[in-house]
Amino acid sequence: METVLVISGILAIALRSATALLYTILGEIIAERSGVMNLGLEGMLLSSAMIAFAAAYHSESLGLGVLAAVLMSAFLAAIFAGLTIFFQADQVLTGLVLFIFGSGLSSFLGQRLGPGGATLVGLAGPKFSRIPIPILSEIPILGDLFFNQDIFLYALYFIIPVCGFILYRTRLGLNLRAVGENPITSDTLGLRAQLTRFLAVVAGGAFVGLGGAQIALSYSPGWTDGMTSGRGWIAFALVIFSTWDPGRAVLGAILFGGISALQFRLQAIGLAVPSAVLRMLPYIFTLVTLILISSPRFLKRAGIPAGLGRNFIRGGEKN
Amino acid sequence: MEAAPILHKKTMTLKTLRFKVDPYSADRTTRLKISGLSAIVAILASSGLFLLVGANPIQAFSSMFTGAFGNWEYWSVGEFYQLSETLVKMIPVLLTTLAVLTAFRMRFWNIGADGQFAMGAVAATGIALFSKSWFPSLPDWFVLPLMFIAGMLAGALYASISAFLKLKFGVNEIISTLMLNYVAILLAEYLYFGPWQDPQGMGFPGTAQFELFARMPRLFGRVHPGLIFGLVVALLLWIWLDRTPQGFEVKMTGLNPQAARYAGVNLVRNTLLVMLVSGAIAGLAGMSEVSGLAYRLQQGVLAGYGNTAIIVAWLSRLRVGPAVIVSFLISALLVSGEQVQISLGLPAAIALVLQGLILFVFLIGDFFTRFRISRVQLTTKQEQM
Numbered sequence: 001m002e003t004v005l006v007i008s009g010i011l012a013i014a015l016r017s018a019t020a021l022l023y024t025i026l027g028e029i030i031a032e033r034s035g036v037m038n039l040g041l042e043g044m045l046l047s048s049a050m051i052a053f054a055a056a057y058h059s060e061s062l063g064l065g066v067l068a069a070v071l072m073s074a075f076l077a078a079i080f081a082g083l084t085i086f087f088q089a090d091q092v093l094t095g096l097v098l099f100i101f102g103s104g105l106s107s108f109l110g111q112r113l114g115p116g117g118a119t120l121v122g123l124a125g126p127k128f129s130r131i132p133i134p135i136l137s138e139i140p141i142l143g144d145l146f147f148n149q150d151i152f153l154y155a156l157y158f159i160i161p162v163c164g165f166i167l168y169r170t171r172l173g174l175n176l177r178a179v180g181e182n183p184i185t186s187d188t189l190g191l192r193a194q195l196t197r198f199l200a201v202v203a204g205g206a207f208v209g210l211g212g213a214q215i216a217l218s219y220s221p222g223w224t225d226g227m228t229s230g231r232g233w234i235a236f237a238l239v240i241f242s243t244w245d246p247g248r249a250v251l252g253a254i255l256f257g258g259i260s261a262l263q264f265r266l267q268a269i270g271l272a273v274p275s276a277v278l279r280m281l282p283y284i285f286t287l288v289t290l291i292l293i294s295s296p297r298f299l300k301r302a303g304i305p306a307g308l309g310r311n312f313i314r315g316g317e318k319n
Numbered sequence: 320m321e322a323a324p325i326l327h328k329k330t331m332t333l334k335t336l337r338f339k340v341d342p343y344s345a346d347r348t349t350r351l352k353i354s355g356l357s358a359i360v361a362i363l364a365s366s367g368l369f370l371l372v373g374a375n376p377i378q379a380f381s382s383m384f385t386g387a388f389g390n391w392e393y394w395s396v397g398e399f400y401q402l403s404e405t406l407v408k409m410i411p412v413l414l415t416t417l418a419v420l421t422a423f424r425m426r427f428w429n430i431g432a433d434g435q436f437a438m439g440a441v442a443a444t445g446i447a448l449f450s451k452s453w454f455p456s457l458p459d460w461f462v463l464p465l466m467f468i469a470g471m472l473a474g475a476l477y478a479s480i481s482a483f484l485k486l487k488f489g490v491n492e493i494i495s496t497l498m499l500n501y502v503a504i505l506l507a508e509y510l511y512f513g514p515w516q517d518p519q520g521m522g523f524p525g526t527a528q529f530e531l532f533a534r535m536p537r538l539f540g541r542v543h544p545g546l547i548f549g550l551v552v553a554l555l556l557w558i559w560l561d562r563t564p565q566g567f568e569v570k571m572t573g574l575n576p577q578a579a580r581y582a583g584v585n586l587v588r589n590t591l592l593v594m595l596v597s598g599a600i601a602g603l604a605g606m607s608e609v610s611g612l613a614y615r616l617q618q619g620v621l622a623g624y625g626n627t628a629i630i631v632a633w634l635s636r637l638r639v640g641p642a643v644i645v646s647f648l649i650s651a652l653l654v655s656g657e658q659v660q661i662s663l664g665l666p667a668a669i670a671l672v673l674q675g676l677i678l679f680v681f682l683i684g685d686f687f688t689r690f691r692i693s694r695v696q697l698t699t700k701q702e703q704m
Contacts, residue, residue: 097630
């Protein structure tokens, strides 16, 4: 029984730390399915976490905090999308610039947006508390695990299946994937590849904003510089790990969340596995997955969008 | 019988203005004009940012200039501290830029300079800390050259992993180099928090300070011989990449791998070679940072110059000469942030915001060197009932 409790304790932490990651992964999956690779996730996550806390603090409204985060992240995504889709800037390069811009912006504004132009560090604002769902949360072990969490996780129970449904079972999803596979053909067929890509990237950005809000308003309420601790980069890796599938993204996020939870647990019982070594695991997992799926045949089956990372502009087709 | 109603056929001419985009390649003068214009727009945008945060742009620019280069007051008394700090910052920026530039020439997207840098720093630190206890008879003067070699070798081998994965399994190098960054940085963290931690450091996240024989001498200020490494590497790279047949092969492979293969270029050998060189340069950057500046491996040494390097390489259009100049300017921008914090009370992170803003402008400017936009008038005749 005790082992079960320990494991469910680890899983509870795992789920909590996986939530923001999942929103970020979903956002990137949407963008990448349309063929645009946004490396600037970390910058978007940092900025949206900062603005979520700042807005919630000043307005004392959690809703406004979440809204601000979504708008901020979608705005940054729109800059990225405008540059890469309409101005044909290189996606890798623009992503890195977005990361630099976003991390600078969050650090700069975070030190200025407190009361009277002071820092946000150390302030306590409103935060989302855990909401136990009646009846369901009474289920032994599982109830506490899945139905005594924050609203962000509950929302995911709907968002993930809906995302999967839209992606695979609707015309919208088909169009999105078509543009990601072959923008030139799709555009010729009247799908307006550039517009589709733009909207996909901005929608993805909005999801990343929800992740940022979860970090600043629920997971670790408050603001400190660099508070997302590299989750944006991890999410980028886990998108590949999940082979661009919202369902498998859950596996990746929980695996990673589990590792960070395990880390606390192992330290607590004094087991001498260095945290740095544990934290390496997701990257090594991703790399190994990548080696396994990188044969061209498998990648196609696994769902890598064939047009990923390649810019498209109407009238500018070179190949 | 009713007469069929007579339908008046009216022809309407619809005129729509459309923008047409055509790929082209701008000539040198156009490029220069666009760069100049981008610079002006970037300055205006930065001024706008300063106004937005309630600072006087002219005051801000002048304090940034002072922060990066000093001013007459300092120079007249022979004080060049700010300039030397910019040069200190320039060393890792320049070396990592040269590293990624080499790989990018072949369109091998090595964004793993951070990881190779970290491995170079780790290897050099290992030699600095332990070579004397492993080989007690090792002469003091031999330690630094050993660190130099170890740093380059570690960086090169680490970079070659991604080259191997790409050649053998077709693994995308952007992702593999990115993943290996974390592994290397976490390995370094494990070492300086764990087995290599300074026993006398009372929990300080770092190794013990290097003995004197493992430290490079300072040239002036805090500037160390890494600057010379950077300039020598730049010269050698320029000769290799721009003045030898092999450099041409590398460039050709990048532009058109198929054509290069038909022309008899050995892709496998060239990819491996290029990544070994690229990694070695990044490793050298790591080595010079620990043995020239920090004298230990510690938190903050691995400050992530890889991202900046990619941007510098792009801004200099993968050419070695401009890379040296742009590295210097970007380093000045990074250093100047601290001065803005001191004299205007703005957080130093504004330098990052500015950097992003300036780069956004240049990314847009670049579009106009590759695409020509022309307005076309589409005339469609529509028959209306």
